[in-house]
Amino acid sequence: ILEGEGIFDPQAPVTRYVPEAAGSAYGDASVRHVLDMSVSLDFEEAYLDPESAFARYRRATLWNPGGGTEGLADFILTLQRLGEPHGRTFRYRSPNSDMLGILLERASGQRFAELMHEKLWLPLGAMSEASVTVDMAGTARAAGGISVTPRDLARIGEMMRQGGMANGRRIVPEAWVRDTVSTGGDTEAWQRGAMAFLFPQGRYRNKWYQTGAASGAFCGIGIHGQWLYVDPKAEVVITKMSSQPEPVNERLDVDMIAFFEALSRMV
Numbered sequence: 001i002l003e004g005e006g007i008f009d010p011q012a013p014v015t016r017y018v019p020e021a022a023g024s025a026y027g028d029a030s031v032r033h034v035l036d037m038s039v040s041l042d043f044e045e046a047y048l049d050p051e052s053a054f055a056r057y058r059r060a061t062l063w064n065p066g067g068g069t070e071g072l073a074d075f076i077l078t079l080q081r082l083g084e085p086h087g088r089t090f091r092y093r094s095p096n097s098d099m100l101g102i103l104l105e106r107a108s109g110q111r112f113a114e115l116m117h118e119k120l121w122l123p124l125g126a127m128s129e130a131s132v133t134v135d136m137a138g139t140a141r142a143a144g145g146i147s148v149t150p151r152d153l154a155r156i157g158e159m160m161r162q163g164g165m166a167n168g169r170r171i172v173p174e175a176w177v178r179d180t181v182s183t184g185g186d187t188e189a190w191q192r193g194a195m196a197f198l199f200p201q202g203r204y205r206n207k208w209y210q211t212g213a214a215s216g217a218f219c220g221i222g223i224h225g226q227w228l229y230v231d232p233k234a235e236v237v238i239t240k241m242s243s244q245p246e247p248v249n250e251r252l253d254v255d256m257i258a259f260f261e262a263l264s265r266m267v
Helices: 019-023 031-035 053-060 072-076 094-108 112-124 150-161 174-183 187-192 250-266
Strands: 203-205 208-210 218-222 226-231 236-240
Touching (some): 031 094, 053 072, 072 094, 094 112, 112 150, 150 174, 150 226, 150 236, 174 203, 187 203, 226 250
Antiparallel strands (some): 203 208, 208 218, 226 236
């Protein structure tokens, strides 16, 4: 939405909006790298390791005990890069989404929650409140701190299925939606990543997964069993909210994709 308004440039360097990122992994990365999870970031999604950098990350968001001395932005800007170039490999790394939230705030001059309320939630016609957790400085946990109802999450999927339209009005530019769900994304970067087994013909673009299936299905995936699955050909949107014990269960993920495909064919 901000890109369509001309105040946010996906091709710009991260440092245009966050100059203090110069000494971090993001110092020579572009906003596009952040959007497509192709930042060469030396960070592992070690969800269950209490001694990992991921645990420190959660403390910085005030999600784990012991936080309050280091904010989310402070933590992110300590992360360094790997040896390979940005853009080469898809790596799902949660701090990228938090960095995107910071980038949007800097570009707009508004807090993330205010932006979401004004630009998405009200125009979408959401029926319930949403919440976003923040750190001690008020920085939004854009990566995993957003809570919404299943029906409102489905409204986001339906808006994307409709090419960015909802309630007869334009919410997201059509060109952005088309790039996100069909034409954009780097197949080779996806194939080099650790999630290629989920969608062998897939891609990742603008925080969404393209399945590569003939149906044109695309989805959003969260840990502990959260899914937003959209099948444009079948005109189906599926929201799944869960509390699976393990953050990631790859065998179950494969089964869920098969279930979504079968359900879409049935209806």
